[in-house]
Amino acid sequence: MTATAFTGANLVDVLTGAVTPHATVLVRDGRVLAAGEASQVPVPSEAAVVDIAGRYLLPGFMDGNVHLLPWPSWTYIEFLARYEDRFHEIIAEGAGLALKAGFTSVFDSMGPLDSLIRTREDIKSGSVPGARLYVAGNIVGFRAVFVTTESIASASTSFQKRINDRFEANGGPDLCWLSPDDLYSAMTDYVDQGVDFVKYGATGDGEPLNSEIGQMNALRFTPAQQRAIVRAVHHRGRISQTHTTSAESLHIAVEAGNDMGQHAAFVGRSRLYDKTIDLMLETGYHCGTQWAPLNDEQKMAVAERRFDDPVLREGRSIDNVEAAVRLIEAGVPQLLTTDAGAIDPDVARDAHQWGGLGGGASLIGEAQFLNLQAMADRGMSPLQILQAATINVARAYRLDSDFGTVESGKVADFTILDRNPLDGAAAMRSVSMVVKDGVVVDRDALPAVPVLTHSAALEPGAIRSES
Numbered sequence: 001m002t003a004t005a006f007t008g009a010n011l012v013d014v015l016t017g018a019v020t021p022h023a024t025v026l027v028r029d030g031r032v033l034a035a036g037e038a039s040q041v042p043v044p045s046e047a048a049v050v051d052i053a054g055r056y057l058l059p060g061f062m063d064g065n066v067h068l069l070p071w072p073s074w075t076y077i078e079f080l081a082r083y084e085d086r087f088h089e090i091i092a093e094g095a096g097l098a099l100k101a102g103f104t105s106v107f108d109s110m111g112p113l114d115s116l117i118r119t120r121e122d123i124k125s126g127s128v129p130g131a132r133l134y135v136a137g138n139i140v141g142f143r144a145v146f147v148t149t150e151s152i153a154s155a156s157t158s159f160q161k162r163i164n165d166r167f168e169a170n171g172g173p174d175l176c177w178l179s180p181d182d183l184y185s186a187m188t189d190y191v192d193q194g195v196d197f198v199k200y201g202a203t204g205d206g207e208p209l210n211s212e213i214g215q216m217n218a219l220r221f222t223p224a225q226q227r228a229i230v231r232a233v234h235h236r237g238r239i240s241q242t243h244t245t246s247a248e249s250l251h252i253a254v255e256a257g258n259d260m261g262q263h264a265a266f267v268g269r270s271r272l273y274d275k276t277i278d279l280m281l282e283t284g285y286h287c288g289t290q291w292a293p294l295n296d297e298q299k300m301a302v303a304e305r306r307f308d309d310p311v312l313r314e315g316r317s318i319d320n321v322e323a324a325v326r327l328i329e330a331g332v333p334q335l336l337t338t339d340a341g342a343i344d345p346d347v348a349r350d351a352h353q354w355g356g357l358g359g360g361a362s363l364i365g366e367a368q369f370l371n372l373q374a375m376a377d378r379g380m381s382p383l384q385i386l387q388a389a390t391i392n393v394a395r396a397y398r399l400d401s402d403f404g405t406v407e408s409g410k411v412a413d414f415t416i417l418d419r420n421p422l423d424g425a426a427a428m429r430s431v432s433m434v435v436k437d438g439v440v441v442d443r444d445a446l447p448a449v450p451v452l453t454h455s456a457a458l459e460p461g462a463i464r465s466e467s
Contacts, residue, residue: 003028004438005043008053010420011035014390014405017383017422025057027412030437035406050440055432056420058386059406060104060413062393063336063368065262065288066356068094068119068133069111070341070364070452074145077155079344080163082466087115087166088122089451094342094364095123095130096447101365102431104413105132105403107393109199109241109262110144112166113137117194129448132413132436134397138171139243140190140200140229141220169193176220180228183221187232197397198233199262202226202242203249217246217268226256239397241288251276254285260396262288262337263357265323272323277330286396287327288337289388290357291374294321299377324378334380335396336389340367342452346464363453372425382422389428412438 004027011023024041026033034041043049068091073079083090091111098106108116116135122128138144144167146160164172171190175183191198201220221229226242233240234257241260242253247270253261254276264287265272280287294302298321301309307322328334340356341364348363356367368389375385394404402411414435419427434441447453456466 001029003033003044003047004050005041005047006050006052006057006414006416006435007038007043008051009055009057009416011406012056012058012386012421014058014383014386017386019056019420019422022053023057025406025412025414027435027438030412030439032406032408032410032412034408052416052433056417057406057414058417058421059390059394059404059410059415060434060436061102061336061368061389061415061428062105062107062403063098063103063338063340063364063389064107064260064393064396065109065290065335065337065339066094066098066106066364067110067339067341068098068106068108068364069115070094070343070347071110071339073341073344073347073452074111074167076344076347079347080145081155081159083451084163086451087112088118089449090342091115091119091133092122092128092130093447093449093451093453094340095119095128095133097342097363097365097453098131099129099434099436099441100443100446101368102415102434103131103365103368104415104434104436105134105393105399107134107136107197107397109136109197110139110142110167111135111137113169113193113195114166120196129441129446134196136197136199137190137193137195138168140171140187140198141173141176142168142201142204142243143173144168173220176225178225180222180224183225184228184232187229188236191233191236191238195238197239197241198229199241199243200226200229202244202253203246217249217270219249219252223252223256226252226258230257246270247272247276251279254279254283257283258285259398260286260288260335263290264288265320265327266290267320267323272326277326277332280327280332281330284333286333286335286392288335289324289371289375290337290339291324291371291378292357293370293373294377302378321378328379328384333392333396334375334384334388335392336368336371336375338362338364338367338371340364342447344452345457345460369425369429372428376425382424382427385425386421386428 391404
């Protein structure tokens with residue numbers, strides 16, 4: 001295959017922050033042959049040349065936690081009924097939107113496994129354009145959509161069961177009843193369905209059910225069960241991560257041997273333990289963020305370390321911002337993780353709902369940049385922010401031999417910016433070109449098949465119909 005040379009670049013080293021001006025990156029067969037000063041990287045006469053003079057070339061952005069079949073859209077009955085047979089198209093749409101925004105790899109941690117695997121393979125084969133997709137299926141232990149088959153009277157029990165079965169894929173709440181030994185066996189079976197990684201619910205989610213404690217800080221799996229889950233996942237060569245919502249559940253999850261956890265700073269009314277931070281550093285634990293930007297008053301409170309100021313209670317737990325700052329200052333690796341997807345327009349119009357946790361009602365491709373700004377608001381440096389969207393995600397998923405930096409032998413995934421990303425989070429929005437597997441992406445053609453971003457959904461008129 002003919003080589004391609006990207007010339008004139010400002011090549012950004014995300015490990016050190018060094019920028020090599022007038023650099024050349026030579027690519028063949030989807031991988032980097034050489035990268036560095038132009039004088040050190042000769043361009044073969046037959047190579048195709050892509051001149052990106054003055055722009056900044058860095059590894060493709062990565063989002064370590066998305067929901068391409070979008071949450072909270074799938075908590076709405078009309079969304080599920082309208083698109084039950086089109087889940088794979090919506091997932092592909094989200095992957096296309098991610099790639100258009102500069103995200104060459106995304107990791108989906110909650111959705112219907114059959115459709116996720118189908119879309120993953122379509123993207124891998126090249127039949128569908130989109131970000132490289134890694135999938136987990138269900139958040140293990142969660143009842144995916146309908147809490148009980150009697151929970152919503154207007155939906156038939158057959159429909160509810162059909163939807164739940166697709167999301168849970170034998171990884172639902174029935175597992176919480178198993179002994180650690182039986183749970184180990186069940187988890188090996190779950191992994192063998194074809195997941196790339198596993199995420200389980202150490203605690204529940206949502207409002208209290210039958211007590212003041214409720215689900216948010218009640219363990220869904222005991223410490224012994226969690227250790228069994230992690231052992232099974234690791235024995236199958238996958239990484240294990242958690243959904244936690246309290247300081248105690250987070251500490252138990254880290255002790256259980258997990259590789260990473262989502263929204264680790266979301267500890268509710270509890271306070272993140274010092275010993276948990278120490279254990280994270282000792283074990284190489286990575287933390288997802290899902291943070292929203294702060295307003296000026298909130299940023300001032302953070303700068304002055306007034307973490308008990310009521311202004312920081314707005315839209316989040318009082319301790320979340322403090323926990324985030326403590327993790328950053330301790331040097332625990334942070335990850336760009338958003339929960340983002342393509343939002344159903346009807347859902348987005350509900351003011352009380354949201355999409356990616358990077359900020360209210362934020363579509364994939366926007367949520368990521370809000371989350372990056374939120375990192376800056378909590379004190380992360382531009383280099384730390386850049387690492388959170390590249391090498392940290394690659395390392396957390398044990399993919400750094402192929403991704404996360406631009407160097408010889410690695411996959412040729414690049415995000416090319418008009419501005420220097422080390423100038424701050426806002427500069428990372430200046431995506432001007434995306435390269436995946438060494439090929440320049442036609443961003444104008446994405447998503448290939450609009451569904452939720454189609455005009456029929458965005459501007460439904462008196463009757464919403466699909467074209």
